[in-house]
Amino acid sequence: xxxxxxxxxxxxxxxxxxxxxxxxxxxxxxxxxxxxxxxxxxxxxxxxxxxxxxxxxxxxxxxxxxxxxxxxxxxxxxxxxxxxxxxxxxxxxxxxxxxxxxxxxxxxxxxxxxxxxxxxxxxxxxxxxxxxxxxxxxxxxxxxxxxxxxxxxxxxxxxxxxxxxxxxxxxxxxxxxxxxxxxxxxxxxxxxxxxxxxxxxxxxxxxxxxxxxxxxxxxxxxxxxxxxxxxxxxxxxxxxxxxxxxxxxxxxxxxxxxxxxxxxxxxxxxxxxxxxxxxxxxxxxxxxxxxxxxxxxxxxxxxxxxxxxxxxxxxxxxxxxxxxxx
Numbered sequence: 162x163x164x165x166x167x168x169x170x171x172x173x174x175x176x177x178x179x180x181x182x183x184x185x186x187x188x189x190x191x192x193x194x195x196x197x198x199x200x201x202x203x204x205x206x207x208x209x210x211x212x213x214x215x216x217x218x219x220x221x222x223x224x225x226x227x228x229x230x231x232x233x234x235x236x237x238x239x240x241x242x243x244x245x246x247x248x249x250x251x252x253x254x255x256x257x258x259x260x261x262x263x264x265x266x267x268x269x270x271x272x273x274x275x276x277x278x279x280x281x282x283x284x285x286x287x288x289x290x291x292x293x294x295x296x297x298x299x300x301x302x303x304x305x306x307x308x309x310x311x312x313x314x315x316x317x318x319x320x321x322x323x324x325x326x327x328x329x330x331x332x333x334x335x336x337x338x339x340x341x342x343x344x345x346x347x348x349x350x351x352x353x354x355x356x357x358x359x360x361x362x363x364x365x366x367x368x369x370x371x372x373x374x375x376x377x378x379x380x381x382x383x384x385x386x387x388x389x390x391x392x393x394x395x396x397x398x399x400x401x402x403x404x405x406x407x408x409x410x411x412x413x414x415x416x417x418x419x420x421x422x423x424x425x426x427x428x429x430x431x432x433x434x435x436x437x438x439x440x441x442x443x444x445x446x447x448x449x450x451x452x453x454x455x456x457x458x459x460x461x462x463x464x465x466x467x468x469x470x471x472x473x474x475x476x477x478x479x480x481x482x483x484x485x486x487x
Contacts (some may be wrong), residue, residue, distance in 0.1 A: 340356060
């Protein structure tokens with residue numbers, strides 16, 4: 162008889178032996194196809210449940226990581242929602258508290274700098290009026306030149322702060338019209354600026370701020386390269402505006418350093434143009450306030466290429482809760 166028999170014997174307390182026999186037919190140990198299918202389906206269900214559980218567990222951490230990354234570009238970004246399990250709520254609350262403290266810290270110092278820059282204009286004006294009364298032409302010219310440099314630094318510092326705070330109300334604007342206005346202003350100053358633009362859709366921007374951003378980059382191209390060529394590429398989610406000059410370019414290791422306030426490169430940029438080293442910092446701050454950026458690279462045939470990246474859809478600038486749940 163086929164199959165497997167199991168025999169078990171045990172001695173009882175009175176000395177007798179008890180035997181237990183069990184026979185399993187051979188068919189019981191065959192591998193049926195329906196059992197394999199059932200196990201396969203069970204395995205797939207378990208994998209699906211595990212994947213969903215892992216995603217639900219890690220989603221709050223992913224949203225928190227995205228919030229931390231965007232905080233580096235926009236200190237005034239909306240705070241994240243404090244919902245979910247207790248540990249997640251505590252992490253979100255700590256993140257929002259940290260963001261609020263950083264905002265207060267930055268605002269206090271930017272307001273202080275703005276007040277100093279604004280208040281400096283009055284004594285500078287008085288000193289300039291007194292300098293005009295000096296009889297010695299050489300001394301008078303030198304003093305007036307120094308006062309003009311101080312006034313320029315005060316004005317550019319105010320522009321730098323405005324670019325950081327993004328105080329202007331966004332509205333839908335025509336980038337082509339803004340660039341044509343800048344080109345016309347440059348032509349009136351005998352600056353060589355050319356446009357090669359495709360049709361561009363209106364974009365939600367802060368118009369005066371973005372004009373200042375583009376004007377700074379175009380003026381840099383004219384000052385250091387003698388000519389500015391402006392192009393644009395329109396993509397699905399963003400617009401790229403390129404400003405190319407024919408100048409000496411910038412050493413690769415300094416392409417990021419030039420965005421730091423008051424940084425000037427003696428070897429690659431002319432120091433007799435009267436700039437203060439804030440133009441590129443202002444341009445990048447404005448672009449980042451829009452959720453974009455400014456990137457510099459050297460051209461293959463020489464010159465410098467400045468690319469302004471602007472998203473077509475602006476994130477909400479009002480303070481409030483982030484739409485994603487953490």
